[in-house]
Amino acid sequence: MGAGRRWAVDFSDNSTAPSSRDIPDPPGFTRASVDQDDSAVSRQKKDAEANWKAQKAWEVAQAPFKNLLMMGFMMWMAGSTVHLFSIGITFSALWQPISALQGVGKGKLSYDFYFSNAVDSSKFHFDFAVFEPYKDNKVDLLGPKLLFIALNLGGLALGVWKLNTLGLLPTHASDWVSSLSPAQEVEYSGGGIPL
């Protein structure tokens, strides 16, 4: 032992026997809480984490529901006539679930949103990253994912329904006929009262 080193605490020392140390434990520190069986402690910890993850995942999966309500209110506000407001709302209502659904599969934040505003994209950010942290072998993400997908599909349906109420979906014959030019007549006739 060198003279320069007076004392040192090795926190990495996992040994439970206090006798192996020359310095006693600080008061209030009970080594017992840390000193557990390695496998048992980690399993317990992991279970808690998994629980927490699952809970969080469900929470996140339910998040679009609030969004849905919000969207519904906005749509009601926008009315059924076509103008800038209603179109903007409808398209954001359509875009949000689509981008969220893309996030479910890929789980990567690799998209830029040129046409959504800052608030929306931060939300997407959350959505995207949402199932990545809860990825765990023990956590079954299928349920939350399905709910998330279902809710987003619901949002999409709401958007499409809104599009339809705005009359922007080509579901009628009139939407296809209007662009057709009138038929040509084979015969041609001219004349009138003699000049």
Place this chain on the structure above:
Amino acid sequence: MAIRSFLIFFIFFFFSSLNPILSLYEDQVGLVDWHQQYLGKVKQAVFHTHKTGRKRVVVSTEENVVASLDLRQGEIFWRHVLGSNDVIDGIDIALGKYVITLSSGGSILRAWNLPDGQMVWESSLRGSKHSKSLLLVPTNLKIEKDNIVIIFSNGRLNAVSCIDGEVLWEKDFEGESLEVQHVIQPTGSNLIYVVGFASSSLFEMYQINALNGELLKHESAAFSGGFLGEVSPVFSETVVALDSTGLILLTISFQNGKISFQQMPISNLVKDSFGPAKIIPSSITGIFAIKMNAVTIVIRVTNENKLEVVEKTNHETSISDALSISEGQQAFALVQHAGHEIHLRVKLAHNWDDNLLKESVKMDQHRGLVHKIYINNYIRTDKSYGFRALIVMEDHSLLLLQQGEIVWSREDSLASIIDVTTSELPVERDGVSVAKVEHNLFEWLKGHMLKLKGTLMLASPQDIAAIQSMRLKNSEKSKMTRDHNGFRKLLIVLTRAGKLFALHTGDGHIVWSHLLQSLQKSKVCQHPIGLNLYKWQVPHHHAMDENPSVLVIGKCGPSSGAPGALSFVDTYTGKELSSLSLVHSVAQVIPLPYTDSTEQRLHLLIDADKYAHLYPKTPEAISIFEREFSNIYWYSVEDDSGIIKGHALRGKCTGEVADEVCFDTRELWSIVFPSESEKIIATVIRKQNECYVVNGGYGRWVVHTQAKVIADQEVIYKYISRNLLFVATVALKGSGEIGSVTPEESWLVAYLIDTVTGRILHRVTHHGSQGPVHAVFSENWVVYHYFNLKAHRYEMSVIEIYDQSRADNKDVWKLVLGKHNLTSPISLYSRPDVITKSQSYFFTHSVKAIAVTSTTKGITSKQLLIGTIGDQVLALDKRFLDPRRTVNPTQAEKEEGIIPLTDSLPIIPQSYVTHALRVEGLRGIITVPAKLESTTLVFAHGVDLFFTQLAPSRTYDSLTDDFNYALLLITIVALVAAIFVTWTLSERKELQENWR
């Protein structure tokens, strides 16, 4: 709900504040519209050049206009347009302050205040016998201090007080078989001579006391040779006439009540005389003129009633009336043509040999000959007489000559437009000089800075005036090149004078004018009449280098068999490319939907013998024509016999008219209206330029879509046929004026007829209704205007026609996959299954013309343009004439834009296209699409011309004219600068943050 409606209201407010409103603001007048006032060909002119007051000339014209013009500039002081059935017979100035007009065949006499043109009095003169109408204002004749006007009209001689128009006395000549030729009032006496012919060989003279109308003397003398035409008074008691052969001159003197004839064969006066002569009416003491073929002879009558020829000339000559310049001295003017010049001579009546004035004036060839001349004198500074002459040219223009120069001229031919077409301007070429651009840039910036000041309310009144004048005098709008929006075009107008004008749509200036060779009087063509204008060549992608040209069709004389005359005129330069005198007549002109490789449109001219002649006469045109031979039909409407006939082509002509381009025709069908119950009063087809895109490929419809979407996304298919004819007939009894029959006796029948097969697609009877019918046909609807006798109101009806045979095309998937037959060519011989919808509404105004707006692609909603009786143009949305209107439309129908049904059509004062102006004597309204889909160009013509741009659905596809680009530019620059500044600031702050 309240929040939502508030939000919607807010959004609506926000958007509506961006859009320009439909009506005009006061400062927008004259930005895109222009208005020009004309008079028509001058019939008579009276000068008023007293020392006090402004010098003016009062004119009456063939368009029934009486106007007072400024003698210095030719501007109109005031003007009145009398109706087309109120023809002016004579005008004069009485008491130096009243303009007296005699009109309506001598039955209405009016006095107008000379300075401001207000009517002072009007009196109607009785009389039933049709006769010449003569107006005489004696200078020194008074009845009890009352100046009188002497009128001979309708077989009566009247003396009317100048002050209040009261008839002082009248003398009836109705009982006699007298044809009054002249009324003479010798100056200084109280006598009136009425001279005339009775039973073709009897000369009669009545001497009447001007003060009380008492008949003093009646003499008559027979002349076995008979009389021809007019008489010309040479002295107060001597007239000159021609015998019935036109070969012998008669000097008839009735001095002291004794009538004596002196005969003088013209051949004795003029050695090589030929043919019958005609007296040129004039009233110069001792001088008269006759015309034989092209030779004009001026003859002097001496005191002993001897005749001597003083001048004989081959040049076209016009002689003015006498102008008394001082006591007993009369001056008159003679105008003669010599090449590019006209020679004006002013002489004293009793002294032929000396000229008071002799001038030569250079005259534009495109004005033709001098038709009339009026002179007026003024006193020069050296106390000698100076003369000014007002001349009326062959092209109806009016010019003032003074001191050998044209002081001013008026293009009054534009008051009588026959037909209008349009032409594009040349495409802008490269090579604009830099200096010009810089200047323009500077001006541009300056202008926009001014505008910016105006927007920010910093402008002083001078600035505001400068902004306004800048807006009005925008040099862009009168440029001679094509613009991106298609607002700048040439309006090619054909006038009654046979003159073709090109007017610029920007500001209405005359780009060129051309007196057409083919419509000028010539040996072959004595009475040429201009008929129509057609687009002959409209170059676009195939033949871009060629200039567009128009075809002018005319004929020689009013009869149906008169030979036709064609002219082809380049619309960029106004040069007559060629002119043709046809051997055949022209009864119909059918522009065909085919063009040759140089973009010349094929035209079929049908003559009176029902032969078809193809133009242009090129092998290429013939081959194109023969390819489509069996698909070409034509129809004729014989309105006097009440028959509509359809014809088809049979083959080449045979016999004496055989020609490569002549085709024989055969009758296919005929519709005979019962002559006792139905008389054709109106036929209308769709406008030619709606059938084909004006500057696009042939055969393309301007109708945008064949389907009409109604409430709940249902589709109904329009029956769009270019071969539909609207015919309106009335009961024979009801063909007179409104109110001449009882409602039970009158009815109006409207037909829709297919002109290929002769099938009547729709027929509707309006009982108790009467003409006149004005109608307009567009897309699949027709709107017509008539009088309802039962309701005592005018009515407008709309008929919309829909195709039921296509109605089952409802499957979306079939339409998506293109498995339908909606665009495949159809034959009219396939049985059509149509339904019609119609509705009628009351309309307050009677109507002079109806037109409909047309746009390039036909997407923009349509407006009806109604020429009202007040000579204004009213725009009425077509939505008001929708047969699907109901009293209580459902929510879906409301959303579709259906207006709740009302019994009458609204007249919104803001929707007068002509705003505060009047297009006097309105005759026609023409709409031309601009290149910008939202905008249409409207040209209304009558005696006045009016032009404007209309956007029936507002200008949704362009920024408004007064959009402030400078403000936008400055805002962008400021924003960019702000971005840079904040960016550098934030960078710096971030750096400092990191260092901390």
